[in-house]
Amino acid sequence: MSRYTGPKARINRRLGGQIFESAGALRATNRKPEPPGMHPRPRKVSTYGESMREKQKIKYYYGLGERQLRKLFDQAGRMSGNTGENLLLLCERRLDSVVRLSGLTHTRPQARQGVSHGHFTVNGRFCDIPSAQVRAGDVIHVKRRQNIVGLYRGRVAEFNGQTADWLAFDEENLKVIVHRLPTAEDITLPVSVxxxxxxxSR
Structure with a gap:
C-alpha cells in the first residue's frame, strides 16, 4: 500500500475523490468519474464497507501501510483530544506531507521520493525518513546541490496552488518554516475519520 504503483485514476474513481493528485490521474478521473468496472452501478455498501473505504482513503492519500497507520493510530490514542483528528494531524505533520503542502512538489509520491533520496535537510541535518514528524519552528531546506536546486525551482515555478497556512515558504531560498502545528481546520483530506x-478500535 505504501508504494502503490497501479492505476491511480482507478483508486480515485473507486474511492470517489482526488486521492492521487498527478495530472494524468486527475484527467482520467474527470473523464470517467463513475466507479471502475464494465457496467458500474450503485451498490448498497455496508457500514463495515464504508469504514474500510474511508480507511483506504487515508492509506492511499498519505502513502501509509497498515502497520504505519496502526502505529499512528496508537500514538493518536495516547494524545489528549479527539483521536480521529489527532490521527489526521499526525499524518499532516509527516515530512513528506509538509514538503507537498509547501508547494515544493506536485504530489505526495513525489515528496516521498524526494525525502527518501535525501533532497532535504531539517534544521540543517540530513533526513531521509518520509514519516519523520515535524515540530513548530522546524526549518526544511532543499539540499544545496545544483541539480537538486534546479529540479525544485522548476517544480515551484509550475506550482499553481497555495502553501498551507501553518507553513511559511521562502521561494528564493527554497526553505520551509513550520511556524505552527496544524489544527483540524488545516486537514486536507475529506474523510469520515x-x-x-x-x-x-475493534
Missing part, C-alpha cells in the same frame, strides 16, 4: 476510529 470517526468511522475509521471505530473500525480500528
Amino acid at each position: 470517526e468511522m475509521v476510529v471505530e473500525l480500528m
